[in-house]
Amino acid sequence: GIRNDGVGAYSRVHYGSNYVNAFWDDSCFCMTYGDGSGNTHPLTELDVAGHEMTHGVTSNTAGLNYSGESGGLNESTSDVFGTMVEFYANLSTDNPDYLIGELININGDGTPLRYMDKPSKDGASADSWSSTVGNKDVHYSSGVGNHAFYLLAEGSGAKTINGVSYNSPTVNSITVTGIGRDKAAAIWYRALTTYWTSTTNYANARAGMLSAATDLYGAGSAEYNATATAWAAVNVGSLPSTGGPTVTSPGNQSTALNGSVNLQIAASGGTAPLSYSATGLPTGLSINASTGKITGTATAAGTYNVTVTAKDAANKTGTASFTWTVTSGGGTGCTPAQLLGNPGFETGSAAPWTGTSGVVDNSSSQAAHSGSWKAWLDGYGSAHTDSIAQTVTIPAGCSATLSYWLHIDTAETGTTAYDKLTVTVNGTSVATYSNANAATGYTQKSINLSAYAGQTVTVKFNAVEDSSLQTSFVIDDTAIQTS
Template sequence: MILRMHLLTASIAAAVSMLSTTASRAAEQLMAAPVNIASPPEAAGLVARLAALDAARGPATDYSFHISSQHPGVTGQKITRAQHTYKGLRVFGSESVVVTDASGGIISVSTSDRRPALSPNAAAATPLTDTTPVLSTDDAIAVAAKSTAPRGAHRWPPSAELLVYPLMNSVRKATAAGKPESELNATDVEDVVDHYELAYYVKTRMAQDGKPVYYDTVVNAKTGAIIAQWVALKTVVGTGNSQYNGVVPINTTQSGSTFQMLDASRGTGGKFGGMAITNANHSSASNPNPGAIYTNSTNTWGDGKQYINGGSTTNANGQTAAVNALWGLMNTYDANKNVLGWQSLDGNNTSTYIAAHVDTAYDNAFYDDSCKCMYIGDGNTFYSLGSIDVIGHEMSHGVAASTADLVYSGESGGLNESNSDIGGEMVEAYARAGGTGTSIPLTGNDWMMGKEISKSGQPLRWMYKPSKDRSSPDAWSTSLKNLDVHYSSGPNNRMFYFLSQGSNADSTTEYYSKYLVKSPAAMTGIGNDKAYRIWFKALTTKFTSSTNYADARSKVLASAQELYGVGSKEAIAVQRAYAAINVGADIDEAGAGGGGGGGGDGTELVINGGFESGTTGWSGTTGVIGSHTGQTAYEGTRFAWLGGNGRTSTETLTQSISIPAAATSAALTYALHIDTSETRAVVYDRLVVTVKSSSGTVLSTLATYTNLDAAAGYQIRSFDLLPYKGQTVTLSFVMREDRSKQTSFVLDKVSLIAK
């Protein structure tokens, strides 16, 4: 009998708090305040922990990590993006997204691994042995510039990075070998490395013939051949703003008797020290000058009418485009901050700006990552390009660039564009409801990109039925990666609409999907707020630059499970919404199991992970398993209560698990609740989670939790164990408590799904 020095009343209070936390999830901010960038020792420590995992699989001198960015996670957590390196060079599209707690312990790791010899999908590819280039960086830049803008001039300094570039092939999984092409699902295929090339990743931001020509080009570092190339300017071509919003409040700054469109309450630093709207005053789109911040003698701005081409950009008519821009930018900032806790574009509250009146009668608006800003044209065929959804769209490109940085081609490029469409629609819904509050309203947006700004009334994209534009598909197919990214975004846009609003079972409507074959035929949506939280969490904490549709489904599902629980209606809705676009299998809404298995397309490797069968499958201090008074289960009635003794003690739980050699993913998740009686901000009690070899050697320390991590309710933790495919490993939970004051580590719903 293990004594638990824990008050029943306290546990009841914790249980009530947990239920309250779950019930109010939709009103909580998802992300924390700006974070401090890791010090060199902290960064080195994280790299060392990640490298320890690789040491068991290959020569440690060949593989390492480079920390590329850090952003806030949920309260007390930090998101770090670690690029994979091989022989000192970055491997393009290969990286890990690491979520850590306040003490530096790893909570979750989301990985896209394309490294030579380590990638599970690169076994047949020959690693590079010669990493010495023939071309110089200047040579590579010249090749890229000549191929894209031979008569152009560099608007921003070009760059060329020497790296390892994996050339990918899309192949069928063995289970889909006999399927006709027309019946393939996104989860029937996978990207595998065909071979590696030493290459330069060249970024050119040029101007030619009065237009911006922004490209990313991959150049073979030995021969100078162009391996890959894609447009890098993130635009919404042919959109405009019809001054649809009427009279709106805008935040300005007064200096003496002069007012200026500078909002110092939204963002810090940046070019202007706060969020600003400037007057580009018809400077060329090929080399735009943002100009100066808008000023006025009174605090009443604009006339609410479309700009008259050739007129003043500073009188009331010229100010209207700036009013549109400022109102849109304020609502974009507020929607992400008030609802999600995400501040400005990078999460660290760095201010941005929008320049109005770029070029003359310019039918475009674009986000430029070089300045992390946006330029808006006045329109000609269209109205002024400053509508709320267009601004939300372009600023969402900035969020993506600061986080997942999805490569702007193929399926990842479609997801990049879809993320911006999603952001634009959610900002529109927030703004239409008054631009206040801590949740995204269920209604208010029109699910059509650019409708308000179109003189014909026809939007650029219909999110609920992408094929209405006659170019965007409604569902995934193997040809999706060959489309322009504005069209390959279509299926994911439809997925998000279904996730939020649900579908229709009537095949004659535009809200029907033939891929929804389970019950009910019309899937149930979960609303804008929850759908946006799930999507944003996946984007910022799990997506990598090479994420495709199948990978996105897996990571959006994991985010739903972490936010709302395994088997929750929200997790089920994600599976159904992706099934509706031919990504993954459909499932019944009632009684679906979830559990990270993707609706039955995965294999559960943990025996008795919910502890409902007592000690079956587990070894160690199995007396911690039960339905003890003083704690509650995450699901069912039983759980494992490690700690809670208030005296010196060590308790362990272990299970041996064999991960199939043919696995393409192996996702470990568990629910963990921590409470403590410790009152000082000092580490006294610990729970360490490791993966060990069959001989007992620690292969990796997945996470370390302490009394400092105590929080109300359970939290879902997730890890990638695919590096151990083909091995029999031991999953180990070891708790150590000091001599006084209890800390409880309550474990439930341990799951390892292999696909």
């Protein structure tokens, strides 16, 4: 069902008199249809019905606000899936097309309500994004999303589909090659149900769809690149990179002799999957060809010139070079080491971390910073508390730094801190974050723990969520590094 609870929604017909509209109502969990002008043109055409039902789906998933760009995206989502319902049914009496409400004759001249291939044909809708598009009525700002979906499904330029002629223009005459409506709809639906929130605008809609395309078809796949291209063609975001992968240099590295290493190399772009190799690594270190993580124990002092290479499926490569110094130590009495066990949660279980069951997670709904696993605290949209903690001993004579990568995703709005994550050391708060700190992607945080040298400490991440609107606190690649 629309709420994924097995409960059906009902439809009210013959609403009012001369009522020229149809609408979804959350309060009754129902669709309502008027009979149109003169009570002779019921608004029960298939794509209109699919449109109204989709408002129910949107309300129970992303919950897109019905104003500004999110309101336009809300309307666009209903047009997208209303159109998909029409293509799925493939009725001889309602030829599937990319015209919205073409059979209800609401304009009185046989023209449709909206055109997905060129929205401006209705005289008011936007073909592409501008900084003022959010000021339009949501039925007209929806043109940006409608146009992007049409381009993703069918591509740009002139064509005839089911006997209907289309000619879809693009910003800067960008050429878009369609991937088919089923794939386009799958990407849109996953973005709606997994990545979009109540305040998602068109830029964030694009980002969510790129994440969805990665989940479904792989980073750098033809579907991923088509998604980026379709949005660029309506002036949202940039074209995808057509070159090889780009490797981000981690900067020059220094490790003490016999020190352990856990360094993630990051690469982006290219055609997935990527493979990694390295030359000049210090003795005792190696790189994982699949993940790009360098691990091991540095067993020979010296300065090494390292080059890391990422190669994509098209055999295009990108490189990054840096120096790696392995020092023999200066007699400080401190052997540099990383103290936390299972720091990236890649064992697939919590141990030696303790805390709430199930927070160590590998679902694609919230991506890991590296690898596949991370700790996902809260995100329920109801009163809830999650925590995870680990106890270690910081050797005397050592400096120590706690670091971790944090991503915060929220459905809350505004700057009021409703949901909070607190980091404590031996029960003392050392950092606090909230829904107000939400941002795209991960940010690395670090806290000086040198004052705890010679002590056994318990580091704890504790997340508390209030009674409504989810906030997810996602933690990965933790470390307590001594030096």
